[in-house]
Every structure is written in C-alpha cells, then in structure tokens.
Amino acid sequence: MDFLNTNTGQNNFNNPNGGHTAVYIDDRPMNNVEGRMTVSGSLMQNIGEPGFNTLDEPIKTTIMRDLKAVGMKFKHVLYLKEKNTLLKEWDLWGPLMLCTFMAMVLQASPDSIQIGDGGPEFAEVFVIIWIGSVIITLNSKLLGGTISFFQSVCVLGYCLLPIVIALIVCRFILIFEQTNFLFFIRFAISIGSFLWSTYASVVFLGDSQPQGKKALAVYPIFLFYFIMSWLVLSHTV
C-alpha cells in the first residue's frame, strides 16, 4: 500500500490519519539507514575518504565529483604546487582520456597509406602509452623504488597533459599553409611540452628512488616523453 513512501519506517503505523498514505519522495538520506552506513563510512574516513555517501546521491553528483577530481589533478600537473593528491588518490580516468585523445588525433586515416603520413595506428599509440608506462614503472620497481605500481602509472599518464596540449596547438597550426617558421613554432612547442612533462613526472616520482639510482629511473621517463613529442611533431596530416 505504501511502498512508495520512502521516508517512513515504523512511524507510519502510528500515523493518526489511518488510511491516508503520505506519498512524497525525499532526497535526504534516511536517518536509520544513515546510522548503519556510517559504520563502514567511518572506517573509510580513516584512510582519507571524505564524508559523503555514494549510495543515495544522484548519479550526476557522483560523475561530477569524479570529473572534478580528474580536473584537479590536471591542474596539479600544470601548476606543480603540491604532489600528494596525484600520488595518494590515484586514478586511471585521466590517463585514459589523454591516451584515447592522443590515439584518435595521431592515428593515420585508413585511406592515407598511399599518400598520407605513415603515422601510427590507433592501437599502436594506445599500446605505446600503456606498455610504455608499465615498463617504466617495472623498471623503477626493479631498481628498488618504493612507489606502488598504479601510483606510478597514474602519474606518468597525467603528466602526458602538456604533450596533449602541444598536440592540440600543433593540430591548430597545421590548418594554415605550412612554412619553415610555422614548423619552427611546432618544433619549439613540442620541445617545451616534452621538457615540461619530464620535469613534472620527475617532481612527482623522483623522491621514490634509492640514492645513486635516480638518473637510472629518470632516463626511461625522458625517453618515453621524447618519443611522444616526436609523434606529436611528426604528425603532419
């Protein structure tokens, strides 16, 4: 009878207006359920989870919060003020977005095998980015680094952001008639983004290496971003 009544529990039986069902839907969390949920919630809060409940909020709020978290991490890559957010609350959404975007822009179109650029295919860019960051992470673990696997993959993925920005700018420049001057600008942008990405990831990951091995862990990162910038610069169609 009153299955639509989401708000009340036992109180309804004591309702003086018997027979009248109060049908209203409330977004506010139920008190008795809330009481039980906070038990696990308080456990989560111990490891740094903020005090919200994902079960009874609109899905839009959930998605927006995740998007905001990804946006904040992008901001940290560009500003390099504090590095705990990126390291402690790692996620792979940002890397997935950047990687998919790069793969879509850089891929050679299927009819361009004869005349176009002999660029990489979608899957090749995808594989280079993911396998590349996995190899770099394994390398740093093998050298005795203390960082966890997904933290490192997350940082390497997020630090692709300057290169993605360079790709967007270069893509825009490619609209115009190509001259030596414009090539020089694209060259400078690629080099700049490469240096920025390398510097950012070294800031995030540099502390995790044992003494005397830092250069050995940084060199693969350098090589990885160098290759990505080469792909950006070589992309001409």
Added chain:
Amino acid sequence: MDFRTLENENLPPLSSTPTEVPLPKYPIWTVEYFQKYFDVTSEDVLERIKGALIPTYGVNYLQRYIRAKPDVYGPFWICLTLVFSIAISGNVANYIQVAADHDYHWKYNFHAVSSAATAIFLYAWLLPLMLWAFVKYKEPQFNLSYLELLCLYGYSLSIFVPISILWVIQINWLQWLLVAAGTLVSGYVIVFSIMPSLGQKPFAFIFLITILHLFMGTGFMLYFFHVPPIQKS
C-alpha cells in the same frame, strides 16, 4: 668455556636467522627476484658505457667492468634507445633526401620503429643466446654465462646511438666511415672480451662473430639511412 658451550647450545635458532636475512630467496614471479639484475648505480652504468665507447688497448672490457655484477638495465635501455634513435634519425634522413625535390609529399614512417626494434633485439638478445649455446656445445669448458654475453653485446651497441644520429648527414663516404668506426670499436670490445674464454682454437668463432657484426652495422646503415639511386629518381 662452560658458558660458551651453554650459549652455543641455546643459540642455534637465533644464529641461523641472521644468515638468512642478507640472502633472502624470492620466488621467480616476484619483482624482488629480478632486482639482482638491476643492482647498479648511475655511476656504474656510466662507467660501463664509457668503457664501451672508448675501449682501452689491452684492457679486457668484460673482466674490467662487467664480470663483477652483470646487469640487464644497460642492455635493455641501450637497445631501446638505439631503436628510437635509429627510427627517428632515419626519418630525419629520409626527410632531408625528400625535401630536395619539392613535388614529392614526405610521409614519416612510424613503422621504422618496429623493424628497428626487431633487428636490434634479435641481434643483442637472441644472438648472444645462440652464440652461448653454440660455443658451449663445441667447447664445454667455456666459462661465460649468457647474462655476461648479453651485457657485453648490449653495452657494445651503445656506440651506435651517437653514430645513428650522425648518419643523418647525407655524405656517402662519411656514412661508410661511421659504419667502419662503429663496427670496429664495438667489434673490438666484443671480440677481445670473449677471446680468452674460447680455448685453443678461437679463430672460427671470432670469424663468425666479426662477420655477423659487420653485417649488422652495414645493414642498419643501408636499410634505414641510405636511399638507393632508383628511389631517388
């Protein structure tokens, strides 16, 4: 004396544990098991690369640099660097050749990466394995391990990184001079490191190693940097 023996009788569980701590045994599927192959510092790697780039006469490279602690870091990253330096500068060389005639639309060849990777990793990783198995079969007292041969081949290839960048310059005699210099230096490092371990009649093996090495150096140059006259027209 009595105290000593009493203590010794009590101690075995205690004294056996410290001996286990310095040499922990990790199963093969863990990362820690492989850490022993990456146990080098930045200075070690720089020294080893320097030793391979500028070999000193009369110094056995393998004895001097590698024998104490062969690593996998150097061979792996030198090979990967070489793959991309050859692919990138091969593309630049191709661009320079094409830029001369304006009507031809230049396309960059990303797939040079995969062919370079196949060639280099076959040469630096598979060839030492085959060489090791072959020499071991012919000369059972051959005392080098596969790891040492891999390390030797990997580090000796490091001279081709600067050479592959210089190959961009499109002067025929300079390119061939660089081929000669590269194969000579790295071949010297390899041959004179292996020779003492080859036993009484080393010359057949050395001949084989040298031929393969010459073939590798010439192959890189011709395949990635040299445009035959037919394509130019």
